[in-house]
Amino acid sequence: MFDWPAFLTQNNIEYVSAGRYHVTKDNIAICCPWCPNDTTYNLHISLVGKGFICFRVDSHRGVAPQQLIQRLLGCPRSYADSLVAGSEIAIPNDRDFFRRLSALFEQPREEPMSTPERLRLPAGFRPIETVGTGIMFCSYLERRGFAIPHIRDLYKRYDIRGCADGGRWHGRVIFPVTSGGRLVSWTGRHIGGNPIRYLTLSVNDPDTPALRTIKDTVLWIDSLKSIRGGTLVVCEGPFDALKVSYLGWERGIHGTCLFGKSLTDSQRDQLQALDGFDRKVVLLDRGMVDHLNPRGRFAALEAAGFEMRFLPQYVKDPGELTRETFDLVFRD
Ligand SMILES: [Zn+2]
Numbered sequence: 001m002f003d004w005p006a007f008l009t010q011n012n013i014e015y016v017s018a019g020r021y022h023v024t025k026d027n028i029a030i031c032c033p034w035c036p037n038d039t040t041y042n043l044h045i046s047l048v049g050k051g052f053i054c055f056r057v058d059s060h061r062g063v064a065p066q067q068l069i070q071r072l073l074g075c076p077r078s079y080a081d082s083l084v085a086g087s088e089i090a091i092p093n094d095r096d097f098f099r100r101l102s103a104l105f106e107q108p109r110e111e112p113m114s115t116p117e118r119l120r121l122p123a124g125f126r127p128i129e130t131v132g133t134g135i136m137f138c139s140y141l142e143r144r145g146f147a148i149p150h151i152r153d154l155y156k157r158y159d160i161r162g163c164a165d166g167g168r169w170h171g172r173v174i175f176p177v178t179s180g181g182r183l184v185s186w187t188g189r190h191i192g193g194n195p196i197r198y199l200t201l202s203v204n205d206p207d208t209p210a211l212r213t214i215k216d217t218v219l220w221i222d223s224l225k226s227i228r229g230g231t232l233v234v235c236e237g238p239f240d241a242l243k244v245s246y247l248g249w250e251r252g253i254h255g256t257c258l259f260g261k262s263l264t265d266s267q268r269d270q271l272q273a274l275d276g277f278d279r280k281v282v283l284l285d286r287g288m289v290d291h292l293n294p295r296g297r298f299a300a301l302e303a304a305g306f307e308m309r310f311l312p313q314y315v316k317d318p319g320e321l322t323r324e325t326f327d328l329v330f331r332d
Pocket residue numbers: 032033034035042043054055056057060
């Protein structure tokens with residue numbers, strides 16, 4: 001059985017469980033990726049292998065998980081197949097067991113060096129201009145509180161780009177992710193209604209594999225390392241980090257993000273090692289604060305001198321901060 005909850009969590013796709021949005025037992029639901037603007041979780045997915053069906057449009061249905069995976073990730077069938085195969089729980093028979101046992105005692109084979117050392121941004125990831133296809137990205141950024149005349153700065157400072165090449169990353173604002181001075185991955189925020197808000201390059205990508213899983217990185221780590229003084233603000237998503245950096249630019253307040261709600265060991269170590277800042281702050285999404293486990297991972301950051309800050313009641317995430325609410329959070 002394909003493990004839908006694990007897959008959706010891994011890919012940052014929000015889902016609801018039974019009891020909410022008319023979802024019944026043994027099902028979960030996501031916003032339908034075939035419906036143009038579903039925000040009410042109309043695609044119900046069976047957890048017991050009965051397929052998926054949209055409660056809005058009857059033809060949005062299927063049985064094979066691959067079909068839905070492809071739609072959600074925009075990936076080739078072969079990749080969807082490999083995900084489905086990888087999540088099957090195989091029960092080995094005696095012959096398999098013997099084969100595995102003998103494999104343990106075989107001489108290790110010379111593994112070909114298949115990991116590419118370089119990753120390049122596709123040609124379709126263009127600096128965002130105020131003309132042509134750039135206009136759709138500009139108006140999106142403007143809606144999110146970035147002034148049009150400053151958009152060029154976002155490119156110069158953070159290499160923020162837009163993709164409008166009709167391919168897999170089409171319609172996304174791209175955040176290149178570097179580490180140790182080289183590009184290791186990227187993630188793209190969809191500017192329309194795609195239920196995969198952030199699509200991230202995978203280390204298993206068949207065409208251009210990421211050199212690192214994004215959860216082993218921290219956004220803009222290379223430039224943050226060279227900063228002396230000021231405030232570091234750790235957020236959940238790239239747009240949160242971008243907004244904090246944008247509003248805090250003149251005050252020496254620098255955002256970064258964890259690419260999700262959790263903090264990995266590697267991220268914790270990298271954040272702790274950033275020792276040039278006068279102050280380090282964690283600023284999570286509104287809904288996240290209720291789930292904070294005082295003995296959880298974030299406690300490790302608190303112990304390392306990170307201060308927990310909270311958003312005003314009416315601000316959902318740091319990406320929604322305005323000049324006024326930003327000044328409220330960073331009054332001192
Ligand atoms: Zn639908």
